[in-house]
Amino acid sequence: MGFLYALIAAGLSLIFGLMEIVNFAHGEFLMVAMYLAFFAWALAGLDPLVSLPLAALGLGALGWAVYHGIIRWILDGPMLAQIFATFGLAILLRSAAQFLFGIDFRTVDEPLLAGRVALGPLFVGVPQLAASVTALAAFVGLYLFLSRSETGLALQATAQDRQAAALMGIDTQRMFALGWGIGSACVGVAGGLLAMFFYIFPDVGAAFALLAYVTVALGGFGNVPATLAAGVLVGLVEAFGGLLLTPALKYSAVFALYLGVVLWRPQGLFGRF
Amino acid sequence: MAPAGTLRPVLTRGLLLAGLLAALAFPAVFTLPFPRHVMIMIFLYGALATAWNIIAGYCGQISLGQAVFFGIGAYTSSLLFRDAGMTPWAGMIAGVALAVGVSQVVGYPVFRLRGHYFAIATIAVGEIVQALVVDWDAIGGARGVFVPIRRPDSLVNFQFHQSKAFYYYIALGLLLLALAVTRRIERSRAGYYFRAIREDQDAAAALGVNVRREKLRALAVSAALTAMGGTFYAQYILFIDPESVFPLSLSILICLVAVLGGVGTLWGPVLGAAVLVPLQEGTRVMLGGTGKALDLLIYGALIIAISVFQPGGLMALLARARTAGSAR
Numbered sequence: 001m002g003f004l005y006a007l008i009a010a011g012l013s014l015i016f017g018l019m020e021i022v023n024f025a026h027g028e029f030l031m032v033a034m035y036l037a038f039f040a041w042a043l044a045g046l047d048p049l050v051s052l053p054l055a056a057l058g059l060g061a062l063g064w065a066v067y068h069g070i071i072r073w074i075l076d077g078p079m080l081a082q083i084f085a086t087f088g089l090a091i092l093l094r095s096a097a098q099f100l101f102g103i104d105f106r107t108v109d110e111p112l113l114a115g116r117v118a119l120g121p122l123f124v125g126v127p128q129l130a131a132s133v134t135a136l137a138a139f140v141g142l143y144l145f146l147s148r149s150e151t152g153l154a155l156q157a158t159a160q161d162r163q164a165a166a167l168m169g170i171d172t173q174r175m176f177a178l179g180w181g182i183g184s185a186c187v188g189v190a191g192g193l194l195a196m197f198f199y200i201f202p203d204v205g206a207a208f209a210l211l212a213y214v215t216v217a218l219g220g221f222g223n224v225p226a227t228l229a230a231g232v233l234v235g236l237v238e239a240f241g242g243l244l245l246t247p248a249l250k251y252s253a254v255f256a257l258y259l260g261v262v263l264w265r266p267q268g269l270f271g272r273f
Numbered sequence: 274m275a276p277a278g279t280l281r282p283v284l285t286r287g288l289l290l291a292g293l294l295a296a297l298a299f300p301a302v303f304t305l306p307f308p309r310h311v312m313i314m315i316f317l318y319g320a321l322a323t324a325w326n327i328i329a330g331y332c333g334q335i336s337l338g339q340a341v342f343f344g345i346g347a348y349t350s351s352l353l354f355r356d357a358g359m360t361p362w363a364g365m366i367a368g369v370a371l372a373v374g375v376s377q378v379v380g381y382p383v384f385r386l387r388g389h390y391f392a393i394a395t396i397a398v399g400e401i402v403q404a405l406v407v408d409w410d411a412i413g414g415a416r417g418v419f420v421p422i423r424r425p426d427s428l429v430n431f432q433f434h435q436s437k438a439f440y441y442y443i444a445l446g447l448l449l450l451a452l453a454v455t456r457r458i459e460r461s462r463a464g465y466y467f468r469a470i471r472e473d474q475d476a477a478a479a480l481g482v483n484v485r486r487e488k489l490r491a492l493a494v495s496a497a498l499t500a501m502g503g504t505f506y507a508q509y510i511l512f513i514d515p516e517s518v519f520p521l522s523l524s525i526l527i528c529l530v531a532v533l534g535g536v537g538t539l540w541g542p543v544l545g546a547a548v549l550v551p552l553q554e555g556t557r558v559m560l561g562g563t564g565k566a567l568d569l570l571i572y573g574a575l576i577i578a579i580s581v582f583q584p585g586g587l588m589a590l591l592a593r594a595r596t597a598g599s600a601r
Contacts, residue, residue: 022389073581079388080335081584084532087525088576095569210400210521213393252404255397262390263382 003135004190006231008208009215010142011186013227016216017159018179019075024086025066027209028093029184033059033191034200035097038106041195048195049130055192056185063184067177075176090205097202105199131193138189139228142182146224155179207251211238214258233257296445300438307558309437313509315543315550316444317502322530322542323451324498327458329528330537332491333471334384335392338399339527341379342372342496344406344519346503351418351513361431365504372500373493380492384485387474396521403519417514420507431508440509447505448543451498455539458494467491471537499527533579535588544587 012026023029033055040051048055070089074081146152158165158175166172198204211234219230237257238250300309321343329335349371350364359367383394407415423430426439433439458464466487469477478484507513534545549572556571583590 016389022393070577070581074584077580077584080329080532080536081580083335083392084529085577085580087529088573088578088580090573091569092573092577095573099570210396214397217390217393249404249408252401255401258397259383259394259401262386262394 003132003139003228003231003235004193005208005211005215005234006228007135007139007186007190009212009219009227009231010139010224011183011190012212013216013219013224014142014146014155014186015179015183017224018155019071019159019162019176021071021075021082022086022213023183024083024209025090025093026187026212027205027207028090028097029059029062029187029205030191030194030208031097031200031202031205032062032093033188034195034198034204035101036188037192037195038200048192049134052134052189052192056188059188059191060181060185063180063182064177066184067180071180072173072176090209094202094205101202105201107199127196131196134193135190138186142186143225145182151178155182211251211254214254218258218261300441306437309441311551311554313437313440313444314554315546316441316448317505317509318527318530318550319543319546320444320448320451321499321502321527322534322546323448323455324495324502325527326531326536326538326542327455327467327498328488328491328495330531330541331455331458331464331471332467332488333474334488334491335528336395336492336495337392337521337524337528338395338402339495339499340519340521340523341399341402342376342499343503343506343523344402344513344515345372345375346500347507347513347518348406348412348418348503349500350504351420351507352412355418355421360429361504361508362429365501368500368504369497372496372503376492376496377489380489381485384488384492396524399519399521399524403515403521406515406519413514415515417512417517418507420511420513422511432511440505444505444509447498447501450501452539452543454494454498459539463487463490468537529576531586533576533586535586538586538588541586541588544591548587 008026008030011029012023015021015023036055036058037048037051040046040054041048044051046054066089070085074085146156154165154170155175155178157168158170158172158179162172165175194208215230215234216227218234219226219228234254234257237254240253296312299312303309303312321339325336325339346365346368349368350361353359353364353367354361379398383391383398386394406412412418420432422434423432424434426433426435428439458467466477466482469480469482470484470487474484503518506518510517530545530549531542532545533549534543535541552575553572579586585592
């Protein structure tokens with residue numbers, strides 16, 4: 001689960017690092033991705049694992065559209081406007097899903113992968129294992145793209161200093177839109193993976209989004225590699241918190257971890273500001 | 274023609290008086306429960322949003338955990354009423370005391386954080402508190418608390434089963450109290466400190482403002498008013514559970530009301546409530562029960578539109594209309 005959290009949070013972190021906007025509709029993006037995967041399976045018979053590129057592309061397009069439709073206009077607005085524009089988007093997407101698909105819980109029956117394997121003394125479900133491996137791979141891919149490719153470097157330059165990047169001939173508007181596209185595509189992959197073994201319903205994003213904010217803030221906003229460490233940490237604390245306390249309090253353990261860390265280091269574990 | 278400058282204060286005062294009289298006379302004209310219910314909810318959400326406005330609008334600390342104080346107010350008075358037979362009015366005071374206490378204990382460390390880190394920390398606190406209450410069997414856990422019903426109606430028991438008129442006037446009183454407190458703060462030294470912190474915390478600190486103490490004061494006032502709203506809600510609905518008084522969605526709804534109306538203005542939260550609550554109740558009545566969430570759909574679109582086109586909320590829209598009018 002930790003790797004999945006990390007991948008969900010990475011998209012959030014990327015967007016924040018680029019323009020210091022927290023996308024509070026991130027969980028709803030995840031939900032949209034899960035519905036995409038579900039309908040690809042229900043209508044076309046594609047397993048979520050097969051339709052993964054589709055989910056990534058679809059969500060990338062959604063992120064791009066959201067940037068041009070909403071975010072562009074509030075880039076220089078007050079923080080409150082930025083928070084509530086994305087909150088409004090979250091409510092809109094969630095209720096649209098409820099309107100269109102109803103509130104029933106749906107699952108992908110008979111996925112390609114099923115059963116479980118023994119890893120030493122531990123039993124791990126095959127879909128979960130595949131999901132974490134794929135999430136890790138996607139994460140590494142994202143990291144390599146950001147640190148090696150020319151476009152990735154341009155993205156980072158824009159994140160560091162918008163004006164300087166613009167002076168160097170980088171089209172910052174394009175970079176911002178690209179950042180939203182890539183950040184959302186990360187959620188698309190995560191949502192597709194999650195659809196293999198998790199229920200799909202309009203409110204599914206809420207819990208994951210909360211964890212994603214905590215993960216990003218824990219690692220330090222805008223620091224993508226640190227998000228991976230934080231994601232794994234969150235996954236571990238959730239699992240052990242559920243084991244040691246009562247399962248009902250496992251998320252509380254994660255939130256308490258966040259509070260403890262930011263009070264000790266207000267910029268997150270590896271934050272730069 | 275008299276210059277607008279001398280006429281305006283008189284006009285504003287007259288308008289306020291007329292508004293107040295209309296609010297007082299409302300239950301006499303509308304005797305059906307539904308319009309009264311809508312007005313009560315407007316007053317309640319107006320008061321809650323006004324309380325949030327003090328900490329977030331004036332002091333600039335975006336708290337997304339107001340439901341904690343609301344829930345504390347609701348639970349404290351209800352439990353004291355059920356188990357100790359204490360009048361909810363005394364319970365309200367106890368709830369306020371507890372909420373203020375919690376706000377100071379939590380606020381002291383959390384106010385070190387800034388911006389998004391602070392906002393997310395308040396969400397984290399809210400989620401922890403809700404999970405703890407769900408898990409706490411002695412106070413009902415996830416099953417919630419039924420406020421015992423006492424007849425006949427009495428002010429001591431804070432229960433009125435015959436008519437909503439009493440609830441109406443109590444809710445109106447709560448809103449007026451919240452507005453009076455805000456007005457008082459706006460004109461006080463503390464109000465200037467709050468706004469200085471909102472504009473630039475470091476500059477305020479450099480000028481000798483004790484930033485943490487002022488933030489804690491703003492939060493205490495906000496928590497106290499919110500807890501009173503919680504007690505009112507418990508006595509009005511007569512049933513509370515963690516899902517209804519502690520959820521994140523309530524915290525966010527409170528902020529949205531204020532944002533819609535206009536943050537950092539006296540009347541903004543009231544205006545926001547006056548627009549949002551009827552919209553919500555109306556769409557709920559007309560379209561509710563279909564499970565289609567159309568009301569929320571409209572609501573979400575409205576929030577986006579406001580944020581993108583008019584971040585100052587409806588108050589800014591009004592102000593623009595007014596300057597455009599006087600320029601003519």
